[in-house]
Amino acid sequence: MVMATNAMSVPGTGRAKLFSGWIVAGLLVLHLATLTVVHYVAGPMLGLSPASPDLIAATIVIGAAVVLALVSRDLGAADRRRRILAVLPSPDGRTVLTTVGGLAISQIPLAILALQGNTIWQMGTAEKLAIGKALAASGGASSIALVAATVVVAPVVEELLYRGYLLGALRERMPGFAAVLLSALLFVFVLHFEPANLVAALCLGLATGWCALRTQSLLPGMIVHVVSNAFGLWYLSVAAG
Structure with a gap:
C-alpha cells in the first residue's frame, strides 16, 4: 500500500498534496475497525471479558x-x-521546552480534578474501574502485557496515525493551529470518545499535535503520550484498588 505520492512536498508548503485524504481516512477507519472487532467480537467469542x-x-x-x-x-x-x-527532533532547548510544555498541557484536566478532590477515574465507566481493579490485584504476565500495550504500543501507533499521517494531511490543507485542533478532535471522537475522559483526551491531542508541529518530529509527542498513559494507568489502579 503506497502512502505517499510522487509529489514529495514538505507538509504545509506548495500545492501538491503529499497525503491522500482517502488513504489517511482509510488507515484511521481500519485501525478503529480492527480494535472494535478484536475487542467486542473476537474476544468475547473466545470467552474474554x-x-x-x-x-x-x-x-x-x-x-x-x-x-x-x-x-x-x-x-x-x-x-x-x-x-x-x-524522525528524531533537534537535540536542543526548544525540543526540551516543547516536550515539557506538552506534558503540562496534557495534565491540565487532571490537575483541575485533583484540586476539586476528584479523579478522572472516579467518574469513569464501570469497565474502566474493573480494569483498574484487575491491574491492582495482579502483578503477573497479564499486568505486564497491559502496561506494555497501553504505555508503549498504543502511544507509538496513535501518534504515528494522528500526528504523523492525519496532522500531516491536514497541515497541507489548512493553517497549523486549525490542523492541530481538528486532528485533536478526530483523535477524541474517533478513538477516545468516552464522556468521562473527553477533555483529557482533547488536551492530550492538542499537546502532542503542538509538539509535532513545533519540533517536526513525533518523538516529543510520543514521550508526552507515554507519560500521560503511564500516569493514567497508575492512577486508575490506585483509584480502583
Missing part, C-alpha cells in the same frame, strides 16, 4: 500490527519518514 487485561493488551497489539504492516514502506524509507515526522 472486555475488561480483561489480556484482551485489552491483545486488542492494542493487533491493531498496532495491522497499522504497522500497512505503513511499513513509509517507515523503511528515509524521505517518507521525514514527511510523516518519524
Whole structure:
C-alpha cells in the first residue's frame, strides 16, 4: 500500500498534496475497525471479558500490527519518514521546552480534578474501574502485557496515525493551529470518545499535535503520550484498588 505520492512536498508548503485524504481516512477507519472487532467480537467469542487485561493488551497489539504492516514502506524509507515526522527532533532547548510544555498541557484536566478532590477515574465507566481493579490485584504476565500495550504500543501507533499521517494531511490543507485542533478532535471522537475522559483526551491531542508541529518530529509527542498513559494507568489502579 503506497502512502505517499510522487509529489514529495514538505507538509504545509506548495500545492501538491503529499497525503491522500482517502488513504489517511482509510488507515484511521481500519485501525478503529480492527480494535472494535478484536475487542467486542473476537474476544468475547473466545470467552474474554472486555475488561480483561489480556484482551485489552491483545486488542492494542493487533491493531498496532495491522497499522504497522500497512505503513511499513513509509517507515523503511528515509524521505517518507521525514514527511510523516518519524524522525528524531533537534537535540536542543526548544525540543526540551516543547516536550515539557506538552506534558503540562496534557495534565491540565487532571490537575483541575485533583484540586476539586476528584479523579478522572472516579467518574469513569464501570469497565474502566474493573480494569483498574484487575491491574491492582495482579502483578503477573497479564499486568505486564497491559502496561506494555497501553504505555508503549498504543502511544507509538496513535501518534504515528494522528500526528504523523492525519496532522500531516491536514497541515497541507489548512493553517497549523486549525490542523492541530481538528486532528485533536478526530483523535477524541474517533478513538477516545468516552464522556468521562473527553477533555483529557482533547488536551492530550492538542499537546502532542503542538509538539509535532513545533519540533517536526513525533518523538516529543510520543514521550508526552507515554507519560500521560503511564500516569493514567497508575492512577486508575490506585483509584480502583
